Amino acid sequence: MSCWEWLNLSADRYREPVQPPSICGLIYAGQRHMLSGPPESTKTLVAAIISLTAQRQGELVAHIDLEMGAHRTRALLEDLGATHDELRELQYTEPAGPPSPRDIEYVIGNGLSLAVIDAAAGAYGVSGLDDHARKDVEQFAQKWIEPLYRGEVATLLIDHVTKSTDTRGKWAIGSERKAGQVDVHLGLEVVGKQLTRGGSTLVKVRVHKDRSGWLPRPYAAQLELRSDPDTHRITWEWRTPDQDETGDTWRPTGLMQKVSQFLARQTEPVSRNTVERSIGGTAQYVRRRWTSSCSSATSR
Numbered sequence: 371m372s373c374w375e376w377l378n379l380s381a382d383r384y385r386e387p388v389q390p391p392s393i394c395g396l397i398y399a400g401q402r403h404m405l406s407g408p409p410e411s412t413k414t415l416v417a418a419i420i421s422l423t424a425q426r427q428g429e430l431v432a433h434i435d436l437e438m439g440a441h442r443t444r445a446l447l448e449d450l451g452a453t454h455d456e457l458r459e460l461q462y463t464e465p466a467g468p469p470s471p472r473d474i475e476y477v478i479g480n481g482l483s484l485a486v487i488d489a490a491a492g493a494y495g496v497s498g499l500d501d502h503a504r505k506d507v508e509q510f511a512q513k514w515i516e517p518l519y520r521g522e523v524a525t526l527l528i529d530h531v532t533k534s535t536d537t538r539g540k541w542a543i544g545s546e547r548k549a550g551q552v553d554v555h556l557g558l559e560v561v562g563k564q565l566t567r568g569g570s571t572l573v574k575v576r577v578h579k580d581r582s583g584w585l586p587r588p589y590a591a592q593l594e595l596r597s598d599p600d601t602h603r604i605t606w607e608w609r610t611p612d613q614d615e616t617g618d619t620w621r622p623t624g625l626m627q628k629v630s631q632f633l634a635r636q637t638e639p640v641s642r643n644t645v646e647r648s649i650g651g652t653a654q655y656v657r658r659r660w661t662s663s664c665s666s667a668t669s670r
Contacts, residue, residue, distance in 0.1 A: 413488075418447055424483070431483070434493070436492025573595065574591075
């Protein structure tokens, strides 16, 4: 007996086109996403921003945590400004094994639209699978991802990359089949220093894969993160990257304009530190623009 199901692609159910990303300009409804990056590249933080944004858009979100733990996850979300109601509405679990059919039914049956899995290494571990083995990678997708995909639940799987920058390439650590099983693969690249209490950083979101083609390449967005030195409250701002035709130039033009306008209002010379304190933003870009503005003034 054949187990193949033959489909009629002219049917109306297959006619609806894929819509643009609906969450943070990065996450497609019902699609399979991977978010990868080296250690301390803000993967969990970015995923938390995405899930919190989804909640504020009226979506129901599941956070499947195999890495951070409940206390640190709550602290991170509170640093991002999550309210008590938002924490209560988040469907949070620390699984000791792969999802059962009942677990999948809970997610789909309760109308959840996004499931964040943090992170792949832990999910493979509790499943008794090796993410370097192609067969195990296929089994992982069948247990964790495909049932939710069939239920039209978007998934965001956090993964790591190899430590060596020479051999890293664009793939997540382990079998190359990982990237083949997702619709979207985003990579995070921190510009300058990692985020610390009272500090700021800039994160570039590189598009490694996008089957639907709505995301700009090579970078889909830039994310500026700022931490308050007293409360550690983290604020963020998504920006559209300004790239040259090769995608190699990363110019925060909004920040450049602020620096230029600030300098134009000064009647006396000001120090670089004064500009940084007055403008805000990622320090290295403020310094770059301050230097170029002073050089331009000198040349005139």
